[in-house]
Amino acid sequence: MYKQLSSGVKISITRSISTSFESYLASIGWDGERFSMEDFIASWQAYFQENAAWVEKIPTEILMSSEFHEEMARKIDEVIAKILNEEPTAKQIETIEALQKELGTDYSYACKAEAAYIEQLLKEKQK
Template sequence: MYKQLSSGVKISITRSISTSYEAYLASIGWDEDKFSMEDFMTSWQTYFKDNAAWIDKIPQEVLLSNEFHAEIAKKIDEVMSKILNEAPTEKQKAEIAKLQKKLGTNYTFDCKAEATYVEQLLKDKLK
């Protein structure tokens, strides 16, 4: 069912997952001990109901089908894995190192999205 959707709708679904996942992780300070899949799913549902046009482009019978839900669960896993496995850039590493030296902090980060979060956090502390 998911494969039958237009590429634009699939891209929008993927974008809504990644945007809400990164926002959820930021809301818990990227603390894996605070992570709750249930809370993330609630966050994602709120996000796509409020912000995503793709929900209106999928027939109701597809949205309610177990097959579609299984395919979306697989897509969520893929998106989460991709985000968590994308390495931080050298530019991010250098900028964070510079900011941490100024601030005397020692934040760690494991992926590009977390590095983006840490970099913004450090910039905000400098203000």
């Protein structure tokens, strides 16, 4: 069912998952101990219901289908794995190291998205 959707709708779905996942992790301070898949899914659902036009482009019978829900669960897992496995850039590492040295902090980060969060956090502390 998911494969039948237009590429634009599939891109929008992926973007909504990525955006809401990163936003959810920021809301819990990227604290893995506080992570709850149920809370993330609720956050994603709220996000796409308020912000995503793709929902309206999918027929109701597909949206209600258990097969579609299973495909969406696999897509969510795929997007999350991609985010968590993307290495921080050299520029991010350089910036974070300089900020941490200046501020006397020692935050760790494991992926590009988390590095972006830490970089923003440090820049705000710098102000």
